[in-house]
Amino acid sequence: MTDLTASPANAAAPRPSSLLTLDARTKRRNAAEARFRMMGAIAVAIAVLALVGLLVSILGNGLSSFRQTHVTLEVFLDPAKLDKAGDRDPAKIAKVTTFGYAPLIQAAMQTAIEKAGATTEGVNAKQAAGLISDEAAATLRRFVMAHPERIGETLSFPMLANGRVDGYFKGRVTMESAALDRNISPEQLQLADKLRAAGVIEMKFNWGLFTAPDASDTRPEAAGLGVAILGSAYMMLIVLVLALPIGVAASIYLEEFAPKNRWTDLIEVNISNLAAVPSIVFGILGLAVFINFVGLPQSAPIVGGLVLTLMTLPTIIIATRAALKAVPPSIRDAALGVGASKMQSIMHHVLPLAAPGILTGTIIGLAQALGETAPLLLIGMVAFVREYPGAPPEGFFDPASALPVQVYNWTQRGDPAFIERASGAIIVLLIFLMAMNIIAIILRRRFERRW
Amino acid sequence: MSVGLIALIVLGMAVVGYVIGRSRSLSLAASQDRRLHSLPSYYGQAVALFTAVPALLVLGAWLFVQPIVVETRVSEMIPESAIPEGGALSLVMADVRRIAGGLDALMTSAGLSEGDLARMSAETTNLRERLGGVGVALGSDVSAPVFEAAKAMRAANNAGSLAMTIAVLALALVAGGYMLSRVSPDMRARNISETFVKALLIGASTVAILTTAGIVLSLLSETINFFRMYPATEFFFSTVWNPQFRGGSELGIIPLLWGTFYVSFVALLFAVPIGLMIAIYLSEYASKTVRSLAKPAIEVLAGIPTIVYGLFALITVGPLLRDWLAQPLGLGNSSSSVLTAGLVMGIMLIPFVSSLSDDIINAVPQSLRDGSYGLGATQSETIRQVILPAALPGVVGAVLLAASRAIGETMIVVMGAGAAAKLSLNPLEAMTTVTVKIVSQLTGDTEFASPETLVAFALGLTLFTFTLGLNIVALVIVRKYREQYE
Structure with a gap:
């Protein structure tokens, strides 16, 4: 008050201001306002750009992995080489190693080149066969072992092309880089071009990416996600079977029965803390307790599933409690009023009404668990696994890989073809996650009731 | 018998218990011409819960405890002399465990009988090679005490799993049978099964505490082991x-x-x-x-x-x-x-x-x-x-x-x-x-x-x-x- 009365001098001099023209101070304030708003918009733009950049980078690197270069050859299954005795005895055929099959492929390649008129200077028979993956001989051998009666026939086989040839058609390998490469020469690539024009080499959808097991460092073209997808599926099954009942039971107790005392406080604090414990710490727990103490095998889906269960529990408990809380007390009161016990009111009325919320939370928890990598590294799931795990429940104890771990594994390898595979695997992982989240959203939209 | 099979049998017994408990309550009520205290399904539920839950809990606890007991007993068998210079008992035990696991594979692949195994000794057989043949790779040749310890471990494991099978199935029978014998129209079946379910709910909610305890204990115990081998001051203050x-x-x-x-x-x-x-x-x-x-x-x-x-x-x-x-x-x-x-x-x-x-x-x-x-x-x-x-x-x-x-x-x-x-x-x-x-x-x-x-x-x-x-x-x-x- 005193301030106002003490400054009559200012008030006496009327400022030439109008509401219609902005004075300097208002302009400054308005500019500050616009700047602030701009900063907000920029922040949103940065986040959206980051998302777009992330997706573009992954898609750009990975989409090409869904197509793979195949070489289709007419292979003569020469009885003189595969079955000298001629009695089709599987034990004797098995004695012919993969190396014994290489000449067949080499010969088939020569015939194909001659038929296509693609003879190229500076490429000998061995180099021409080098266009084909080393994996092809093993595949051929497996076929012959399964069908010994077809020895002597000439059959058309689609075979994987070498990773460099595949890279050449996808633009990853160029003539210049091939000149410096020990594994491929520019002449071989010229031959590949001619064969492609003749239709011997073609790009096909890469089913192997989804079904084949991992392959060694030198055969990126043969590496697939089969074992990893199966391992991840096993782990999700374990997480679902363990985490859902335990999580729901714990939430029912905490939300509906628990008295307010020290013990329940302790449980609550524990749950909120577990939700924030770094995932790698759960990996250490799994290593120390499940592997070293209990003696479960390394790399097994059962250990991964248990670790991920412990990690997912807090998420499921928090979601379930929110869903239980959302059921209005009038439902409980009505049930109790007609003579139901407390357990009956919950099991028969509250729980079914909360089920969509619980399922949504569970799916989101599972999606989190599916993408989790760090704890699985510690329990040995990085190991190179080529064998498919058996059928459950024994299969839970067989070594397996997991989708995100397979991605990590491939990024640690030398050949750039593995980066393409890793990005492809990420796309597969993201599609799974997207599907799970969409199911969760649909469930929520369809069944969620608002009171 | 494998653990999964035991669990399946127990669950099957629980289902049977449910059916018998329910029908018994109904037939008793009809024959005595009285009303049941609870709905008939609660009698079945009480029997099923008593059959399955204690047996499965014992199964879980047994799986957890047996390896520890066997390890301590077997590790006592290994004399000081069998531990190589500069090595640790835990390394020898790891070998013992691997050999014990490999013996079963060896027996099936070579068609050995129990008697053959008992006569087999580390001096006469090249165990390293034979175990390698069934996919158990060993770092060194097998010494006599280690092999004896491995045989003892295998025997103890087999005896343990047999005892476990008997104990779990017997417990399921006894507890389920006890509950079945108590079924009568007067029995407060709903109260019993609800108290039981509530106990299960409380058990589930302690998983969070057990997890935290597991994290803290496993981290602490191994960290203490680490500080026994490496000075703590070096760890916390060294810049290399x-x-x-x-x-x-x-x-x-x-x-x-x-x-x-x-x-x-x-x-x-x-x-x-x-x-x-x-x-x-x-x-x-x-x-x-x-x-x-x-x-x-x-x-x-x-x-x-x-x-x-x-x-x-x-x-x-x-x-x-x-x-x-x-x-x-x-x-x-x-x-x-x-x-x-x-x-x-x-x-x-x-x-x-x-x-x-x-x-x-x-x-x-x-x-x-x-x-x-x-x-x-x-x-x-x-x-x-x-x-x-x-x-x-x-x-x-x-x-x-x-x-x-x-x-x-x-x-x-x-x-x-x-x-x-x-x-x-x-x-x-x-x-x-x-x-x-x-x-x-x-x-x-x-x-x-x-x-x-x-x-x-x-x-x-x-x-x-x-x-x-x-x-x-x-x-x-x-x-x-x-x-x-x-």
């Missing part, structure tokens, strides 16, 4: 990290902590202002259409697994920063760097910060806003001078939570930050973090009793303590702040 698997390693945590904090700092520097501005813009300025587009996009960012961010850092951000920033400035030429990992981690943290801040900004009462507008403040002045100061404690809590996530993040730093433990200020140089070293020390084939492996547990404990502390402080701040306006 140089593990040597031949021994003589220097395992100082300081360079790792420095890398961790540096990366987290860069990430927060990026994520906090952007996340906060997003929260402000979306809750105060954005039109409905912008909001409905931007909000899900940012939530998608939150749902992406960290391995995807790691790959993004490895194949895109790292090379980009190296080619456009590090090499032109001459500050480094590695694609993995503190800045790479920090930036990508920052992107990961944006949705985390923005959704927390969104909650906090929305919790500021409307009356404060209205008061400010009434005094003629513009929207940005209201936000900066009224809302943010009011929301400050909550925002600090959110930042602390984000910091705890940043410190514990693993995949982004494993793939983006590098592996060299360095104390440097240059953000374009590769540095390493606590989580990276936990991964690198615990993956691969390493002997479990060496300080180089055990150090991972000490690192894990440090990490756990840091994140736990940050979380608790953050939760306390956020909770206090919420109370203020409620």
